[in-house]
Amino acid sequence: EVQLVESGGGxxxxxxxxxxxxxxxxxxxxNNHMNWVRQVPGKGLFWVSGIFAGDSDxxxxxxxxxxGRFTISRDNAKNTVYLExxxxxxxxxxxxxxxxxxxxxxxxxxxxxxxxxxxVSS
Amino acid sequence: EVVLTQSPDTLxxxxxxxxxxxxRASQSVNSKFLAWYQQKPGQAPRLLIYGTxxxxxxxxxxxSGSGSGTDFTLTISRLEPEDFAAYYCQQYGDSLYSFGQGxxxxxx
Numbered sequence: 001e002v003q004l005v006e007s008g009g010g011x012x013x014x015x016x017x018x019x020x021x022x023x024x025x026x027x028x029x030x031n032n033h034m035n036w037v038r039q040v041p042g043k044g045l046f047w048v049s050g051i052f053a054g055d056s057d058x059x060x061x062x063x064x065x066x067x068g069r070f071t072i073s074r075d076n077a078k079n080t081v082y083l084e085x086x087x088x089x090x091x092x093x094x095x096x097x098x099x100x101x102x103x104x105x106x107x108x109x110x111x112x113x114x115x116x117x118x119x120v121s122s
Numbered sequence: 123e124v125v126l127t128q129s130p131d132t133l134x135x136x137x138x139x140x141x142x143x144x145x146r147a148s149q150s151v152n153s154k155f156l157a158w159y160q161q162k163p164g165q166a167p168r169l170l171i172y173g174t175x176x177x178x179x180x181x182x183x184x185x186s187g188s189g190s191g192t193d194f195t196l197t198i199s200r201l202e203p204e205d206f207a208a209y210y211c212q213q214y215g216d217s218l219y220s221f222g223q224g225x226x227x228x229x230x
Contacts, residue, residue: 035219045159045167045210047219061217064123097166106173107214108157112166 002026004098004113011119012088020083022098022113033101034074034081035109038094048096049083053103066092088120124149126211126222134230141198143225145211150191155214158187158196161224162207170209171196203229 008020022034035050049072052059060072071084081098095117099109125148135141145156153174159167169178171187174194184199198205206229211222 037221044224045161045212045221047212047221050217050219059217063218101214105154106157106176107155107219108169108172108212109159109167109219110169110172110178112168115166 002100002111004100004111006096006098006113006116009096009116009118011121013122014089014120016088016120017084017086018088018118020085020096020098020116020118022081022083024079024081024098024100027100027111029079030076031103033103034072035099035101036072036081036083037097037099037109037112038092039097039115040094046094050101051081085118088118090120092118093120094118123218124151124213124215124220126213126220128209128211128222128225130225131223132226132228134228135201136230137201137203139201141201141205141227143196143198143209143227145189145194145196145222147192147194147213151194151213151215153190156187156189156194157212159210159212160205160207161210167210198227201227 003025005023036048049062051072069087074081095115097115098113100111127146129144156174158171161167175187186197188195208224208226210224
């Protein structure tokens with residue numbers, strides 16, 4: 001059974017930092033591109049960041065609204081993807097989902113975690 | 123950056139009716155890279171359709187996708203009570219992904 005379990009969320013003040021983790025199991029982690037998607041409760045989905053599969057190709061990509069503030073990384077030995085979030089703003093408050101792109105050539109997300117809430121407030 | 127615009131924002135229908143949800147892109151999208159998701163309150167999104175028209179594993183055949191270029195459609199042929207939810211289209215291109223703003227399908 002595929003499982004994606006996010007952790008590391010919580011409350012932080014504006015300007016602060018937080019690191020999210022997503023532990024994966026039930027599939028071949030290093031064959032999948034890993035991504036973070038966020039959602040303000042009751043609102044739409046926004047892709048945040050992605051990191052490509054494989055040890056040699058660690059290409060990353062970011063949405064404009066987080067580029068320069070967030071950093072995605074992965075540890076294939078631990079089957080875990082991370083999102084380091086710095087210079088947090090109130091508008092970063094959202095549920096953050098970890099999601100897999102199976103690298104089947106279709107650019108979609110086939111598995112999702114349950115999501116973790118990040119609240120940025122003074 | 124490709125912007126996806128879904129219509130309508132809200133669709134009110136009755137069980138048993140058919141539903142047609144639209145997704146329009148600001149520029150042409152490779153049909154391999156267009157997907158649809160369903161999301162119910164308090165749950166993560168679930169993949170319905172990928173590559174414009176391929177149903178994901180376990181998705182009933184009342185769900186179908188079509189389209190090309192800038193216009194894509196999700197069709198639900200006969201609405202079941204469990205189909206009332208939010209639906210999102212999503213595209214991929216140049217190492218970037220984006221979602222439409224969503225369509226809420228509600229019971230009339």
